[in-house]
Amino acid sequence: MSDESTAVLRARGLFAGYRKIPCVRDVSLDVRPGEIVVVLGPNGAGKTTTLLTLAGALPGLGGEVQWRGNPTKASLHRRVRDGLGVIPEERSVISRLTVHDNLRIGQGPVEQALDLFPELRPLLRRRAGLLSGGEQRMLLTARALAAQPTVLLADELSLGLAPKIVTRLMQALRGAADRGAGVLLVEQHARQALAVADRAYILQRGSVVWSGSADEARQNLRRVERAYLGQDVGV
Numbered sequence: 001m002s003d004e005s006t007a008v009l010r011a012r013g014l015f016a017g018y019r020k021i022p023c024v025r026d027v028s029l030d031v032r033p034g035e036i037v038v039v040l041g042p043n044g045a046g047k048t049t050t051l052l053t054l055a056g057a058l059p060g061l062g063g064e065v066q067w068r069g070n071p072t073k074a075s076l077h078r079r080v081r082d083g084l085g086v087i088p089e090e091r092s093v094i095s096r097l098t099v100h101d102n103l104r105i106g107q108g109p110v111e112q113a114l115d116l117f118p119e120l121r122p123l124l125r126r127r128a129g130l131l132s133g134g135e136q137r138m139l140l141t142a143r144a145l146a147a148q149p150t151v152l153l154a155d156e157l158s159l160g161l162a163p164k165i166v167t168r169l170m171q172a173l174r175g176a177a178d179r180g181a182g183v184l185l186v187e188q189h190a191r192q193a194l195a196v197a198d199r200a201y202i203l204q205r206g207s208v209v210w211s212g213s214a215d216e217a218r219q220n221l222r223r224v225e226r227a228y229l230g231q232d233v234g235v
């Protein structure tokens, strides 16, 4: 599983940013089937920019993104058709539609989404905009996982949520990885993400400053958290 050639999604020397100015510089990382990779880093480190560029929502400024071993510049829409799932940072439920309709517009069967998150069953007729933050994240996660993505990219899934719900979401991602999906998780909660992850990267000021196994990161959690807070790194 650790053979580089098995990567399904990979960044190689990636530069990315806005208005042609890179804020992500020379980032190389890969996601393999069956693993959860967590990208940690302080605010503004470039985590979301990296994720959006891997997703095809933002054009790269240098280096390359590879999908199943081939360089790609495909649009987000095309990558989703090819098996990419994305849970963006912002709440992206359609507020005026019901939970059921939000699930129906996903790429996968509604029943499968509900099997993954039975908590959503009693909420099916409710307008998605009326759900709590945690319920909305469950809805987005259920919808993304029901499509059985080859790779799932999730941005700050835990943002502002109670630890119990974060654990529930992380377990769902672990389940998807155990069924063969590659998962890349951008996170601010190092502890809960590392509890389910296989490998980790730490980004600071747009560059990877550390990468290794999640076990190693867990064993050096204090130093990882210092790094996450933008202080010294030397894990």
Ligand SMILES: Nc1ncnc2c1ncn2[C@@H]1O[C@H](COP(=O)(O)OP(=O)(O)OP(=O)(O)O)[C@@H](O)[C@H]1O
Binding pocket: 018, 023, 041, 042, 043, 044, 045, 046, 047, 048, 049, 050
């Ligand atoms: N739409 C944008 N236009 C211009 N600059 C942006 C835009 N979005 C982000 N940036 C800048 O790019 C840099 C990296 O931001 P990014 O959102 O990727 O970081 P992050 O690690 O995800 O941080 P956070 O946890 O705060 O979201 C920051 O300096 C940010 O101000």
